[in-house]
Amino acid sequence: MAEKKLIDARGSFCPGPLMELIGAMKMVEVGDEIEILSTDKGSANEIPQWIKKVGHEHLGTREEAGVWHVNVRRSK
Amino acid sequence: MAESNKISVVVLSDKREQLQMAAMIASVGAVSGNEVLIFLSMNALRYFAKGADIEAPAEGPVGTLMQGKKVPPFKTLFEQAVSLGDAKIHPCSMAMDLLGFESEDLEPYVGEAMGLTMFLDEAKGGQVWSF
Numbered sequence: 001m002a003e004k005k006l007i008d009a010r011g012s013f014c015p016g017p018l019m020e021l022i023g024a025m026k027m028v029e030v031g032d033e034i035e036i037l038s039t040d041k042g043s044a045n046e047i048p049q050w051i052k053k054v055g056h057e058h059l060g061t062r063e064e065a066g067v068w069h070v071n072v073r074r075s076k
Numbered sequence: 077m078a079e080s081n082k083i084s085v086v087v088l089s090d091k092r093e094q095l096q097m098a099a100m101i102a103s104v105g106a107v108s109g110n111e112v113l114i115f116l117s118m119n120a121l122r123y124f125a126k127g128a129d130i131e132a133p134a135e136g137p138v139g140t141l142m143q144g145k146k147v148p149p150f151k152t153l154f155e156q157a158v159s160l161g162d163a164k165i166h167p168c169s170m171a172m173d174l175l176g177f178e179s180e181d182l183e184p185y186v187g188e189a190m191g192l193t194m195f196l197d198e199a200k201g202g203q204v205w206s207f
Contacts, residue, residue, distance in 0.1 A: 015104050016148040022107045022160050046104075053108050 002073075004033045009043070010067060017043040018050055021072070025056070028074055033059065035071045044068035081110045082202025084195075089207050090119035092132040092139040092150075098207035099153035106161025111202075114154065115195050116186070117168030120207075121175060123151065124167065124182050151183070158185040166190035 007024050009017035017038040024034055038044055044061060047070045051058045059071035083105045087098045098114075106112040116124055123130055132150070134140045157163035167182060169189040179188055190198075 011146045013145060013147045015100055015153070016146065019103060019107070019148065019153070019156050019160065026160065050108060
C-alpha cells in the first residue's frame with residue numbers, strides 16, 4: 001500500500017526544502033506520497049517546477065498560516 | 077539538434093554569496109537531470125580541504141543577511157549535487173600544486189585534479205557558469 005511521508009522543511013531557505021524533498025524521494029517507493037512543509041515562498045514555487053521537470057506527480061500546493069504544503073507522488 | 081543538458085560551474089571566489097550561488101546552480105542543476113561538472117580553483121579551493129569549516133566572508137548586505145538564517149551551507153549543497161544528482165567535482169591541478177594539496181587532502185566527494193585541457197573539452201557544448 002502507498003505510504004505518505006511528511007517532511008518538515010520550515011525555516012529553511014532555497015534550495016534547502018527542494019534538496020530535502022529529493023533526499024526523501026530516493027528513500028520512498030514509486031507510488032508513495034510526500035508532503036513537504038516550507039515557509040520559503042521561493043521553494044513553494046520551485047518545488048512544483050522541479051516535480052514537473054523530472055516527471056513526478058504534483059498533487060497540489062496549499063498555504064496555511066504562512067506555511068506551504070506541497071504534495072507529490074513519486075512516479076518513477 | 078538535441079539541447080545539451082551539460083552544465084559546468086567554475087568556482088573561484090572565496091566570497092559567501094558567490095560560493096552559495098555556485099552551489100545552488102550546481103545542486104539544483106544536478107538533481108534536475110543535467111550532467112553537472114564543478115571545477116574548483118583559485119580562492120575557492122581551500123574551502124574543500126578535508127574537514128575545513130572556514131566561514132566565507134560576506135561580499136555585501138545579502139551575504140550578511142544569510143548569516144544566522146537557515147540557508148543550506150554551500151559545502152552541503154555541493155556534496156548533495158554529487159550524492160543526489162551524480163555531479164562531478166574536480167579541483168584545478170594548478171591550484172592544487174600552488175596550495176600543495178594532494179587528492180586525499182580534499183573532501184571525499186571531490187574527485188581527481190583536472191587540467192584546463194580536459195576541463196575545456198568536458199565543458200564543450202554546454203552551459204558554463206563562473207563564480
